[in-house]
Amino acid sequence: MSRLAVCLVSGGLDSCVAAAIAARDHETAFLHVNYGQRTEKRELRAFHDIAAFFGVTRRLVADITYLRRIGGSALTDASIDIPENSLDNPGIPVTYVPFRNTHIISIAVSWAEVMGASRIFIGAVEADSSGYPDCRKSYYRAFNALIQEGTRPETCIRIETPLIDMSKAEVVKTGVALGAPLHLTWSCYRDEERPCGRCESCLLRERGFREAGIIDPLRPEGSG
């Protein structure tokens, strides 16, 4: 089995910790996808900073900004506001980008098949996530079945979701325990200079650090 793994690295906290887990047992190649999200410039910087930290030279940045033309999400459509203080809302939030993870993982599968990599690491979190349908275990099971059907018979690629059952606090603790560069990550959905501290992604991050009893190196001034 190939020891090469493709890591999906958005630049956020979860993918950084998933990459740190992958790096323990694999040579890694890092994939970042620009899907037209508002904070892409900052996320791309985080991606390259994290890749440099791990010494990863195989990097692929792919552009799927056609998702902006498809719209349907507050992350890709500037006419839909990013909600504030929405952690307790039931249902799927307006930041859900329809079927987005399938696009991103498909790129990872194509790249893995061409390079001969055997694993794809993604930092999806089911339990303590935003409720996106493409962050659930059953989704990844179905995707692994699709990979078996849709690639060459000799290809053997599996998606790994090491964080899927963790709370955000456990993700933070795991990252700290592995020495993952959490200070280089970016989570805010809205701003690129300083985390807004109010969007759902900032709130999830803040709660994770708080419950872990660890100070967020990016903590916005005046909070906590």
Added chain:
Amino acid sequence: MSRLAVCLVSGGLDSCVAAAIAARDHETAFLHVNYGQRTEKRELRAFHDIAAFFGVTRRLVADITYLRRIGGSALTDASIDIPENSLDNPGIPVTYVPFRNTHIISIAVSWAEVMGASRIFIGAVEADSSGYPDCRKSYYRAFNALIQEGTRPETCIRIETPLIDMSKAEVVKTGVALGAPLHLTWSCYRDEERPCGRCESCLLRERGFREAGIIDPLRPEGSG
């Protein structure tokens, strides 16, 4: 159920006939994907010609040319020759673009979810195809399962593959019976002015028309 269907229209023969089938019972929206293939300019012209023929105004052209950077296929990597006279070779041909159809169908699913479409029509042919793994019935079954898992609970989208069991000759006959604009399609993998008549796609097309007993409106001079 929504009567809107997304049709994947490459500009080739099969997708044109699949779109003609979809148009019998659905309002249609046409999707074309540029994945860095050699003959994209000609295929895009065919896409718009076919869309105009069917009076389709909802059109989306998406760019996934990152596949060219991933490479691994004669269709997207100019350093790999397109083989000639290769219909009888066993195995998966070098024109296979790793996991390509998953990228294309993912775009269709996102678009369908945002528009509220319920069906995705794709002209995949299993029996008389080039042997690509992502053209088999089992692949589409697995993809339909993934759509169920990866979209909103209220979303109901299904992939339809009306040609999957047809021979190329049956595809041609069906297209003619439905009045599909076969004269507007483009199949050649290599050339954009005149079909080369020697790549596997030209050979499959030529055999299909011959076995159907129908003259190809694009038949290259001097052949037949």
